[in-house]
Amino acid sequence: MKPQIAVRRVTIADVARHAGVSTAAVSKVLRNAYGVSAEMTERVQSSIAQLGYRPHAAARGMRGRSFTIGLLLDNIRNPFYGDILDGVTDALAKTDFQVLVGSAGFSPRHQSRLADAMIDRAMDGLVLVAPSMSRSQVIATAKTVPTVVVGHHDTADEYDSVVDDDMAGAALVVDHLVTLGHQRIAHTSATATEGQWTRRPEQVRSDGYRQAMHRHHLDGAVRIAATSYSEEGGYRAGRELLDRPDRPTAIFAGADIAAVGVLRAAYELGLRIPGDLSLVGYDNTTIASIAPINLTSVDQAGHDMGATAARLLRERMDGRSRSVLTSAAPRLIIRNTTGPPPGP
Amino acid sequence: MKPQIAVRRVTIADVARHAGVSTAAVSKVLRNAYGVSAEMTERVQSSIAQLGYRPHAAARGMRGRSFTIGLLLDNIRNPFYGDILDGVTDALAKTDFQVLVGSAGFSPRHQSRLADAMIDRAMDGLVLVAPSMSRSQVIATAKTVPTVVVGHHDTADEYDSVVDDDMAGAALVVDHLVTLGHQRIAHTSATATEGQWTRRPEQVRSDGYRQAMHRHHLDGAVRIAATSYSEEGGYRAGRELLDRPDRPTAIFAGADIAAVGVLRAAYELGLRIPGDLSLVGYDNTTIASIAPINLTSVDQAGHDMGATAARLLRERMDGRSRSVLTSAAPRLIIRNTTGPPPGP
DNA sequence: CAGATTGTGTAGAACGTTCTACAATCTCTT
DNA sequence: AAGAGATTGTAGAACGTTCTACACAATCTG
Numbered sequence: 001m002k003p004q005i006a007v008r009r010v011t012i013a014d015v016a017r018h019a020g021v022s023t024a025a026v027s028k029v030l031r032n033a034y035g036v037s038a039e040m041t042e043r044v045q046s047s048i049a050q051l052g053y054r055p056h057a058a059a060r061g062m063r064g065r066s067f068t069i070g071l072l073l074d075n076i077r078n079p080f081y082g083d084i085l086d087g088v089t090d091a092l093a094k095t096d097f098q099v100l101v102g103s104a105g106f107s108p109r110h111q112s113r114l115a116d117a118m119i120d121r122a123m124d125g126l127v128l129v130a131p132s133m134s135r136s137q138v139i140a141t142a143k144t145v146p147t148v149v150v151g152h153h154d155t156a157d158e159y160d161s162v163v164d165d166d167m168a169g170a171a172l173v174v175d176h177l178v179t180l181g182h183q184r185i186a187h188t189s190a191t192a193t194e195g196q197w198t199r200r201p202e203q204v205r206s207d208g209y210r211q212a213m214h215r216h217h218l219d220g221a222v223r224i225a226a227t228s229y230s231e232e233g234g235y236r237a238g239r240e241l242l243d244r245p246d247r248p249t250a251i252f253a254g255a256d257i258a259a260v261g262v263l264r265a266a267y268e269l270g271l272r273i274p275g276d277l278s279l280v281g282y283d284n285t286t287i288a289s290i291a292p293i294n295l296t297s298v299d300q301a302g303h304d305m306g307a308t309a310a311r312l313l314r315e316r317m318d319g320r321s322r323s324v325l326t327s328a329a330p331r332l333i334i335r336n337t338t339g340p341p342p343g344p
Numbered sequence: 345m346k347p348q349i350a351v352r353r354v355t356i357a358d359v360a361r362h363a364g365v366s367t368a369a370v371s372k373v374l375r376n377a378y379g380v381s382a383e384m385t386e387r388v389q390s391s392i393a394q395l396g397y398r399p400h401a402a403a404r405g406m407r408g409r410s411f412t413i414g415l416l417l418d419n420i421r422n423p424f425y426g427d428i429l430d431g432v433t434d435a436l437a438k439t440d441f442q443v444l445v446g447s448a449g450f451s452p453r454h455q456s457r458l459a460d461a462m463i464d465r466a467m468d469g470l471v472l473v474a475p476s477m478s479r480s481q482v483i484a485t486a487k488t489v490p491t492v493v494v495g496h497h498d499t500a501d502e503y504d505s506v507v508d509d510d511m512a513g514a515a516l517v518v519d520h521l522v523t524l525g526h527q528r529i530a531h532t533s534a535t536a537t538e539g540q541w542t543r544r545p546e547q548v549r550s551d552g553y554r555q556a557m558h559r560h561h562l563d564g565a566v567r568i569a570a571t572s573y574s575e576e577g578g579y580r581a582g583r584e585l586l587d588r589p590d591r592p593t594a595i596f597a598g599a600d601i602a603a604v605g606v607l608r609a610a611y612e613l614g615l616r617i618p619g620d621l622s623l624v625g626y627d628n629t630t631i632a633s634i635a636p637i638n639l640t641s642v643d644q645a646g647h648d649m650g651a652t653a654a655r656l657l658r659e660r661m662d663g664r665s666r667s668v669l670t671s672a673a674p675r676l677i678i679r680n681t682t683g684p685p686p687g688p
Numbered sequence: 689c690a691g692a693t694t695g696t697g698t699a700g701a702a703c704g705t706t707c708t709a710c711a712a713t714c715t716c717t718t
Numbered sequence: 719a720a721g722a723g724a725t726t727g728t729a730g731a732a733c734g735t736t737c738t739a740c741a742c743a744a745t746c747t748g
Contacts, residue, residue, distance in 0.1 A: 007487065007488065011703090011705085012704065013704080021728090022727070022728045022729080023704090023705085023728090024728060024730090025728075027707080028706095028726095030706095031707095033707090035725070035726060037726060037727090040727085054460060054464055055464065055704085056703090056704050056705070057461070057465045057466075058402050058406060058410065058464070058465050058703095058704085059406055059705040060705055062703095062704080062732090062733045062735090063704090063705055063706045063733055064707095064733090066465070068465060070444075075426075076420055076425070076426045077423050081420070082421040085420055085447060098458070098461045098465075100414075100444040100445065101444065101447065103433070103445065117401070117442045120399065121401045121402050121465070122400075122402035231630070260634045263635050263636055267635045267636065287631070290607070290608070291607050291608035292607055292611065292636045292637055353734085355733090356734065356735065356736095366698045367734090367735085368697075368698060368700090369696090369698075372697090374736095377736095378695095379695070379696060379697075380696070384696080384697085399735075400733090400734050400735070402735095403733070403736095405703095405735090406702090406705090406736090407702075407703055407734090407737080408735090408737095
């Protein structure tokens, strides 16, 4: 069809020629570095505008900064991650940094492959959200590029950490249910995986649950079903807990998405919510707020966590080497899936 | 704290030195190009393995391929996009290509900025999902880098198109509702925006709706509320339609997420579903299948669409210049939100 | 056995930036 | 008037690849 003459890119050399200066001068203007007069700055900027020049980020990446931040997720579908992404993006909105998201699935192998791919693409910083790749691999990554880990409570010198106070979050839930009169309060968690992480969010949440139950002298009522944070996992955990003779009157699901699975299990068994069973989720995702669900959940301010991650990352890029841990305070959002336990 | 000696990257020169050959030879082995003996291939590959060498994608990008595909979305939260992403990723799984996702929001300005950013990062191909940036900007983008547009039915020589047969999908919905006995079938759509696109999915769907209504001699019952494909938009559209005196007995929402908003409106008005109102969504996202919702919806095989997009992109990258349009056949998934209309 | 052909390897110039040296000019000091 | 700074500009070497052009050797052809 048409000749398809690939339009050659406008480069810094074109700008330099147009403005009648050296490429070095243009580069200085671009980075507003020292050693350039006001007059030249103006001339160069005018040329840039006239030619529609945009710096080639990949080329920049070869020498230092590519102005790209990578966000590594296991799964793009978790709406909570949308909040985190928005936080990161908003925090970087006024800068030249661009956020690119990689979705690697849950497999540690794929995740570390993706992290490598991001490094190979000269990214300036990485945000790893609840990575399933091993801790030593994360540390190796963080030695190469500034890195923030979101979710896991395990810290290390090499990376910064942004977590939710999952211990407090779990306490909020248990306290709420106890106040309503519940005693047989069960919990759905996720099974421990390999990878040397000892304080994943789900572990801290179930520790918090246990501890809160203990505080209320309900140690005997502790029941935990560990599957995975997914609809299917929630369903299996729900069946496991609800099929028992000493059926709980309330279930604290470790994640909203798992709560949805519990909901399915409850429907199957003909249980009414909150009449027969109270249910609480975690994350306060959009799923929790949709009308027919209206799930009581714990909000962990994903947007703030993302924004914090971006801030820490920039600090690291600017040379901070000491490691930082920030912890966000969770809030309980009470909706319609919790109420008093059924009469005996 | 620790000295933090940035570990220098293993480069092609290191491999060459280790194997006792030239960098050109190593490069040939990497690209398995012509002109290299079996013996040398083996020697180089062994060196690569021993040194743990990984090619620097950004540097590669400066000369041709960066082995990176960009997927541009308006919003990471739409679960339908998760299907598309999985399709693209799976189709490229056996290759060296990596998929990176950019989430630009709905603003055309931000979208085209992100598309530019992807070009600046030397991406080899772009998949634009229902872009809101103007058609001429998409065409300009496509002139620079192989591009596939998913969703919009408007075609152009410069890019390939992957669409769902939204016309047929709308017909499936209307036929289903008419078969159940409905006549007052309303539709929620999205307001037309700027940008020279004339056949966005929502437009084709509402055309299909109108046409199907006509086929059933129900032209007089056509009611369309155009807001946006979002929970809030669905709510507003739902209120608009349900507050009328001639309240519809069924609503065909243009997207699952909008259907959820309609659901909220119906709950507010005390309408039972499907007793008082039948409701159908579109996209068959995970939201549709969760237990308390159980939404009848139209499945448009997002995974296949993504895989197709990846295939078309690779063909373009390999030199095809003729433009291709592929259309997927939608399927109606009947769940519990549709039933016979209420008695008079 | 001369010339042509094929096979295998290397040198070195791109690609578009950044940034270290250094050169040239100006402005003060004394 | 002669340095000493300060200011403003430029040349050119990186960064890690790819790929064209060419050199050399081995093999084939008549």
